[in-house]
Amino acid sequence: MIEFQGVSKWYGTLKVLKDISATVDKGTTIVLCGPSGSGKSTLVRTVNRLEPIQEGTITVAGADIYAKSVNVNTLRMGIGFVFQQFNLFPHLTVIDNVMLPLRRLHHQSRKEALPTALLMLERVGLADKAHALPADISGGQSQRVAIARSLILNPEVLILDEPTSALDPEMVSEVLKLLRQLSGEGMTMMCVTHEMGFAREVADRIWFLKNGELTFDAKPLVFFSPEAHPDVRGFLSAIQKNH
Numbered sequence: 001m002i003e004f005q006g007v008s009k010w011y012g013t014l015k016v017l018k019d020i021s022a023t024v025d026k027g028t029t030i031v032l033c034g035p036s037g038s039g040k041s042t043l044v045r046t047v048n049r050l051e052p053i054q055e056g057t058i059t060v061a062g063a064d065i066y067a068k069s070v071n072v073n074t075l076r077m078g079i080g081f082v083f084q085q086f087n088l089f090p091h092l093t094v095i096d097n098v099m100l101p102l103r104r105l106h107h108q109s110r111k112e113a114l115p116t117a118l119l120m121l122e123r124v125g126l127a128d129k130a131h132a133l134p135a136d137i138s139g140g141q142s143q144r145v146a147i148a149r150s151l152i153l154n155p156e157v158l159i160l161d162e163p164t165s166a167l168d169p170e171m172v173s174e175v176l177k178l179l180r181q182l183s184g185e186g187m188t189m190m191c192v193t194h195e196m197g198f199a200r201e202v203a204d205r206i207w208f209l210k211n212g213e214l215t216f217d218a219k220p221l222v223f224f225s226p227e228a229h230p231d232v233r234g235f236l237s238a239i240q241k242n243h
């Protein structure tokens, strides 16, 4: 579904992605982890062209996303993106937030968009909050609303950049449970997270980045085994100490 071939990126003279080649198969879940500043956010942001690259190619569903013929808006409609901060509009109700992509990008009226938006809210278990304002729901619920919004255009790929990092600990599991459900339904996902329990249980492959390099790409069984790259071993023991 997604293929990176020799992808490199610089910010000025700083090389932040170094010759990354990797594949995301359709229907699989990739977890990306690695130290802060290793390039995880930059890498996932290249997939919908939020970040230009200077070398290499990225294809999504077989099409080179940097080809001149590609319409960036169409590309972005096919790729849902969820951020650490949920970015809900505070003055809009939950359901109005969820239907926004349909209204803006498919030019649907509120009435036209309503049934789809309700279905999405049901899918994330929040139909009863449809008419609440973001200020009146919890952080975990807000992130689930943001996920519902990212799914409403029926994207082929869902990308999440530290979706639980801004949440109070007791709200992390409800979001991870939803992601596990989406993964089980066959959604293709790339998720940046340091929730290693989730990675072990849900990821098909785990990518480890360090200094802009994809130093390890393995199945969970190998990633959490003694055969993993020494950098991975060090990273995992550092995480464990923090817990």
Ligand SMILES: Nc1ncnc2c1ncn2[C@@H]1O[C@H](COP(=O)(O)OP(=O)(O)O)[C@@H](O)[C@H]1O
Pocket: 011, 016, 034, 035, 036, 037, 038, 039, 040, 041, 042, 043
């Ligand atoms: N807009 C930017 N301008 C310059 N440097 C940036 C910018 N965004 C990120 N960087 C740098 O790129 C590197 C990778 O950052 P990032 O992708 O955010 O890492 P991560 O998500 O793994 O913490 C870091 O060294 C960071 O300082």
Ligand SMILES: [Mg+2]
Pocket: 040, 041, 042
């Ligand atoms: Mg980041």
